[in-house]
Amino acid sequence: MTHAIRIHETGGPEVMRWEAIEVGEPGPGEVRLRQTAVGLNFIDVYFRTGLYPLPSLPGGLGMEAAGVVEAVGEGVQTLKEGDRVAYATPPPGAYAEARIMPAARLVKLPDNIEERTAAAMMLRGMTAHYLLRRIHRVEPGDTVLIHAAAGGVGLIACQWARHLGATVIGTVGTDAKAEIARAHGCDHPIVYTREDFVARVREITGGKGVDAVYDSVGKETFMGSLDCLRPLGMMVTFGNASGPVPAFEPALLAKKGSLFLTRPTLFHYTSTPEDLNWAAGDLFEVVGSGAVKIEINQTYALKDAAQAHRDLEGRKTTGSTVLLP
Numbered sequence: 001m002t003h004a005i006r007i008h009e010t011g012g013p014e015v016m017r018w019e020a021i022e023v024g025e026p027g028p029g030e031v032r033l034r035q036t037a038v039g040l041n042f043i044d045v046y047f048r049t050g051l052y053p054l055p056s057l058p059g060g061l062g063m064e065a066a067g068v069v070e071a072v073g074e075g076v077q078t079l080k081e082g083d084r085v086a087y088a089t090p091p092p093g094a095y096a097e098a099r100i101m102p103a104a105r106l107v108k109l110p111d112n113i114e115e116r117t118a119a120a121m122m123l124r125g126m127t128a129h130y131l132l133r134r135i136h137r138v139e140p141g142d143t144v145l146i147h148a149a150a151g152g153v154g155l156i157a158c159q160w161a162r163h164l165g166a167t168v169i170g171t172v173g174t175d176a177k178a179e180i181a182r183a184h185g186c187d188h189p190i191v192y193t194r195e196d197f198v199a200r201v202r203e204i205t206g207g208k209g210v211d212a213v214y215d216s217v218g219k220e221t222f223m224g225s226l227d228c229l230r231p232l233g234m235m236v237t238f239g240n241a242s243g244p245v246p247a248f249e250p251a252l253l254a255k256k257g258s259l260f261l262t263r264p265t266l267f268h269y270t271s272t273p274e275d276l277n278w279a280a281g282d283l284f285e286v287v288g289s290g291a292v293k294i295e296i297n298q299t300y301a302l303k304d305a306a307q308a309h310r311d312l313e314g315r316k317t318t319g320s321t322v323l324l325p
């Protein structure tokens with residue numbers, strides 16, 4: 001019997017139920033995966049609470065997993081039974097022991113990438129890729145600000161930005177997280193729960209401001225983040241860990257230095273096979289070379305996903321978290 005975490009209504013972690021599911025056979029262009037590791041991401045919380053709507057209810061959660069192909073549908077040329085693959089893509093439903101997926105959304109894993117590592121990095125790492133390589137191409141000599149620097153996306157982005165030659169300023173909730181961020185490429189961790197991060201960024205940059213801010217915290221940090229940028233700097237608001245950013249007048253961007261602002265989502269940056277392979281290929285390279293280490297600091301049994309959500313929302317996790325079917 002195959003099991004999955006499903007929700008029948010949106011709400012707190014308690015709405016997640018461990019249920020028996022029927023997986024069936026893959027149709028044309030699809031494969032069936034036996035999943036060996038599932039990634040936990042903050043976006044799963046947004047779907048569970050209803051901040052982002054699920055396609056239907058009851059429904060599954062989870063956007064990222066790795067596993068082994070166990071059946072191949074008609075017309076699939078790129079994959080065969082036994083291939084090790086991973087993905088980071090809608091629709092939600094990755095919290096499952098097995099799953100049918102479109103072959104085109106899967107990436108074959110190189111021999112040097114373990115399935116747990118893949119489940120810990122595909123979504124977070126390809127996000128770091130578009131943040132640092134596409135939205136604002138980080139160059140040697142840049143200074144960037146990365147919020148929640150000890151988190152899943154944060155730890156990967158700090159290491160990658162440092163590898164590209166940037167000076168990295170990061171915000172973190174505690175002193176212990178500051179040490180973790182520092183050990184992963186963050187030159188200047190700021191404990192924003194007690195320090196004024198805008199004042200500290202101004203101080204660190206000699207009043208100049210940073211070239212880009214990568215802000216996944218949202219409501220609590222957005223306005224302050226604008227004040228950390230140099231004129232013509234790039235503001236990337238890409239998450240809502242503290243709540244969604246409220247509406248504001250675009251003229252504010254002119255007042256604060258003709259700033260650029262974008263509110264991206266990974267899935268637009270990986271929607272074509274070319275873009276998906278670019279992001280995954282660059283990620284495999286920096287992880288394979290050791291420039292970026294994927295830290296799996298928490299694992300949970302998949303059926304205990306509710307506890308994993310409590311810990312993620314409670315700011316108790318660092319680095320990546322993997323759920324084990």
Ligand SMILES: NC(=O)c1ccc[n+]([C@@H]2O[C@H](COP(=O)([O-])OP(=O)(O)OC[C@H]3O[C@@H](n4cnc5c(N)ncnc54)[C@H](OP(=O)(O)O)[C@@H]3O)[C@@H](O)[C@H]2O)c1
Nearest residue numbers: 041042148151152153172173216239240241242265266315
């Ligand atoms: N748009 C995209 O394409 C995209 C893709 C991936 C991820 N994201 C976003 O990136 C962020 C990071 O995702 P992740 O999965 O790697 O999570 P994470 O960073 O491991 O966890 C979230 C972190 O946010 C910080 N935080 C600040 N205020 C918070 C609050 N009120 N409640 C909870 N956490 C708070 C906490 O770190 P401190 O205690 O250090 O403050 C917490 O550990 C999320 O906002 C996610 O939605 C966006």
